[in-house]
Amino acid sequence: MEEQKDAGTKAPIDRHQAAKADGGPFKSVWHFFSSLKLTVVLLIILALVSIIGTIVAQDDPMKNMDMLTSIFGQSGAPAALKLMVALKLTDMYHSPWFVFLLLMLSLNIIICTIERLPRVIHMVMKKQEPLTDATIKNMALRKEIKIKGDMDAAALKAAAAMKSMGYSPNEYRADGEIQYFAEKGKFSRLGVYVAHISVLIIFAGALIGSFWGYKGYAQITEGNTIDKIGLTGKPLLMHVGSEMPLPFQVRCDKFTLKLYQGTEMPSAYLSTLTIIDHGNNVLTKTIRVNDPLEYKGIRFFQSSYGISPSEASMTIRAIATGPVFNVHDYTLKRGETTTLEGSNITMTLSDFSPDVAIGPNNQVVGRSDQFRGNAAALLNFSAPGGKPIEQAMILSQEPQSQPKNVPFTFSITGYNGPYYTGLQVTHDPGVSIVWLGCTMLVLGILIAFFIFHKRVWIRIVRSDKGQVILTAAGSINKNRSVFEAEFGRLIDKLETRQ
Amino acid sequence: MNYELNITFFKIATLTYLFAMVFYLGYLAFRNQAVGKIASGITYLGFLCHTASIGTRWWESYQMGAGIGHVPITNLFESMSLGAWTIVLIYIIVEWRYKNRTFGAFVMPVTFLAMTYIFVAPDVSKDIEPLVPALKSYWLYIHVLTSFLGYAAFAVSFGVSLMYLIINTQRKDSFYGFWTACLGALSVIVLAIAADWATLPDIQGKHMLEATFRNPSAGVQALSWAGYAVILFLIYMFGIRLKSALGKFQTSSDLLDEVGYKTVAMGFPLLTVGIITGAVWANKAWGTYWGWDPKETWSLITWLVYAAYLHARLTLGWRGRRASVLSVFGFFSVIFTYLGVNLLLSGLHSYGSTGGQIDKTAIPFLLIFAAFFAAYVGVCWILDAGSRKSAGHQVASEK
16 A cells, blocks of 8 residues: 555556646646645745744844844945845745745645545445455455354354444345345545635634724723824724724723742733623623633734833832931922922932833933832932032942932832723724634544544355355545554454454 | 762662673673673663652752752753663663663763763762752753653664664665764764863863863863864774674664664654743743743754654655654754753843853764764765666555
């Protein structure tokens, strides 16, 4: 059954090769797409071109510029980037040429299926026939056993043996002949078509998603409500601009950041969201990563968090270095002023950032909105009457940087404010179709690989010499070695029960 | 308290696999049944220790308290340990099912290499780490487990296919060049990792292959490439001896061919389920089932290569050497999907990796892979076209 070594060098001819010569252009296009070689070539081309998109950044032009600069140098990089963009390599998987390849593959699958499926359905629908004297001789797996006793006893044995192997035999009686035959797993021949059609279903689901679905982002401060989102992906059929109104409102009741006990590592991000539809609170759910909220086909995913910069406040600790020792914490919002306890100096928190980096020229650059020990505060000090004394930058990382003319040392001890939760918002009407396709794909592959169409026949005849001769025969559509063992067990049963 | 019992078991298992590898090679060289049985016995022992390592690591993660406990498959060390474990498991099944020990000499080095790599590689943390919120999902376990079972099946197919190629090539064949190059590359990687381990006093914060190919000194780099060339040349010169050693075994080529195919037939549905469960999970975590993230894309590339293998084999009749070469390419793609993406590319799957920017060393590697693969398929295509003109027969798909 399986050829040894390089059968490929004497590869099978495409069945349609011969027919290619005659027929019009439609026929030749049809033949082109009905070729299984095209399938292999397309699969390999798709694999090869897909590599490009894993090297060229798909979302980040700066990254590509960096990479090209290091390869082609400062002078060559812009031209190379231009070429990259012209070939659509920076958004490769949505480029016309990649879509074209997928379209070719789809056509290939469709035409191959149309070419072959009717024949297979016919084969599956066809009833198993008893074998004749001539056809039984052609069976690859065949065994003759001479039986003592009469035909009916042999028939009983044969039927019992088949039943014990899990077959339900059909009986056929003719003049001087009894035959039992049965088959298993004939529908497995359809598995390969289920697998191939499922690929088309997945494509269809993906198309529906990209035409009628959308992706967006929303930031909601605790206690606030939103009724629109900013779009991040471009939906193909919905020209709604960069913002899209939601058909309902979403309120963030609370955001919680849970840490692993005794560490700084986050263990969970939790947002309690309430959906308000026509003024009614219809749904409240605490979402976390991996557990989104869904309402009217729109889903909200936990994506990021932070303290709302506009409403944040910072706590500054002032320790008097003067004659009277005292410690005071002042919590201020941006631009707020207070009088330092034990003096008549006023302090204004002009600006602050919870997380900064110090640049090469000593400039302070805001880095993120997470408070983790790199905060900075810009303080302005004034004498009574508003006469400025000095301005000072307080940095968590550099405690020695302090004002010179104020008898206090300052440090940053807190950063507070209402949290905002960052939500990924998606709507994808194609997703259930994709899952349907995926399920079919797995089932189809499993059926195609691991279920076989097995057929067995046992024919009992009386020979010229009056002996009862039992002939067992079997066939399988693939994996013959496994079937040979099963067939051997059947023969054993027929022989040992004598 | 230290939670390092799992590491102790891991070390013992690695060492045991090394011995198993030596005995399997000895079995190959001397064809002594007793040596073969010892090799199998050592493998079972190593597998037990390895199982104990994974089990104790699981247990120890719960001992750490603070809700840290989880199934140990969440960072590079844990997943690769599981991968090696699965390879050994599948190998043991194949050995038992086909009553043949010759594959051991090919599978055990891969396992030993994987185990040593994660143990010594500077980029890989061996600590039990709390899960980041994105990883807290049941889909993680299904996704990782199915993907790994698939990878392991492909690894066995790779070992068997390489063996098929070695047995069934003459020196003048282009296939001879192919398998000696593959074996040469593998040997060089083993040596380079060993060099990292031996020469870098403090490997924390260093990159893989920093002692050789990525050495700051250009001289050492040049020397490394020269060494690579020498090793390739030596294997090319003396590879024929390996062939004759294996040939003495009279392992049936048909059996190798069949095992090479059947393991792909096992791996392919598993990889498919792995990709799909990954998509389901991504849909739950980010709301997008497919985002063309490098890891996703590479898993798709691997899937496409094996899909091409299956179509070529089942419908175009590519068997034997042709199929074996495709299986080898497929496994390179598996390695890149699993390791290369984490170490060299950036994306969502960068947990526990060096992360960040694309490493430019990846580019020539990928270009070489793509060029060889394209050239190989192209040559086969031309050969097929040629034979179609000369031959005039048809091979039925079912006989």
